[in-house]
Amino acid sequence: MAASVTLLAVATAACGGGGGSGGSAASAPDGSGGSASSAPPASSATESGGDGAPGTSSAPPSTAASVHSAPPARASGTGQAAAASARCTADRLGLSLSAPDVGAGNIRYDLRLVNNGAGACVLRGFPGVSLLAGDGATIGKPATREGEQLPAVTLAPGGTADVTLHTLNKGIKGSSCWAAPSLLKIYPPGSKDAMTLRASTPVVCGDTFTVTAVRPG
Numbered sequence: 001m002a003a004s005v006t007l008l009a010v011a012t013a014a015c016g017g018g019g020g021s022g023g024s025a026a027s028a029p030d031g032s033g034g035s036a037s038s039a040p041p042a043s044s045a046t047e048s049g050g051d052g053a054p055g056t057s058s059a060p061p062s063t064a065a066s067v068h069s070a071p072p073a074r075a076s077g078t079g080q081a082a083a084a085s086a087r088c089t090a091d092r093l094g095l096s097l098s099a100p101d102v103g104a105g106n107i108r109y110d111l112r113l114v115n116n117g118a119g120a121c122v123l124r125g126f127p128g129v130s131l132l133a134g135d136g137a138t139i140g141k142p143a144t145r146e147g148e149q150l151p152a153v154t155l156a157p158g159g160t161a162d163v164t165l166h167t168l169n170k171g172i173k174g175s176s177c178w179a180a181p182s183l184l185k186i187y188p189p190g191s192k193d194a195m196t197l198r199a200s201t202p203v204v205c206g207d208t209f210t211v212t213a214v215r216p217g
Contacts, residue, residue, distance in 0.1 A: 016073035088155060090193040092117035095186060098201050105172040109165045109202055112217055113188065115155035123161050123214045128187035131204065132196070133179065139204075140178040146210035153216050160217030165202055166210045173206030189214060 091191040101108045113130070115121055127147075131139040153161045157214060170177050184197045202209070 030074060033140065047078060086119070086121050087190055088113070088115060088117075088121035088123045088188055090188055090191050090195045092121065093195065095184075095195055095197040097201070102169070105169045107167050107169060107202060110162045111165055111184070111186070111211075113155075113161050113163075113214070114217075115157055115159050118157060120154055120156050120159075122152050122154050123189055125149065125189035126211060126213050127163055127189055128185075128194075129163075129165065129179065129211050130185040130204075131181035131209075132183040132185050134182040136183075138185075139181055140156065140207070140209065143209045143211040145213075147212045150213040150215055153214055155164045162217045163214055164212045166208070166212075167202050167204045168206040168208045170205045173208060174194075176207075177203055177205035179203075 049101065059157055092115060094116045096112045096114070098110040098112070101110075111127075113123065113127075126145045127132065129143040130141075143165065146164075155161060180200050180203050182200065184199050187193070188193045188195070
């Protein structure tokens with residue numbers, strides 16, 4: 001009987017050892033398969049998750065916005081050109097000369113320019129003014145500029161701007177005077193076309209003949 005019990009114990013031990021070994025072998029493939037299958041998702045996330053790629057694709061909209069901001073500047077240039085073309089020209093202006101203003105040996109006349117055009121126009125600066133004899137010959141010298149440059153004057157239709165012509169009373173500076181004119185010849189500021197006004201004044205004395213810049217009338 002003792003021998004039978006020993007044989008039974010040996011057989012039982014042999015069966016138990018085989019089961020443990022089989023359990024270890026089965027667990028190894030599970031663990032290794034888990035590691036292999038988990039690797040591709042991690043690798044895939046790293047390669048495609050370039051947040052930098054969408055970021056770089058956002059650059060073109062920013063560049064396009066910069067480019068589209070240029071047209072307003074061109075429009076502004078066009079506006080300036082339109083303003084420059086609105087200068088008052090000789091063919092749209094009328095002229096008149098005031099009575100003399102005499103005081104302290106000086107004689108001054110206001111020469112008025114009137115906008116006879118259908119739209120507004122702009123005058124800025126000094127006109128050219130000369131005295132003409134009846135035959136068109138120039139008397140003396142053109143008026144020299146007196147005073148400073150003034151801001152531009154915008155004339156609505158029918159609007160006016162003035163300049164002042166200045167000379168001296170006879171005897172204030174020497175005793176000579178120029179001949180009396182028959183016409184005034186006027187170049188509006190910035191114009192190469194002249195206008196004429198029939199007038200017998202001013203009679204320039206002391207070789208003093210000046211004109212101011214245009215101011216509102």
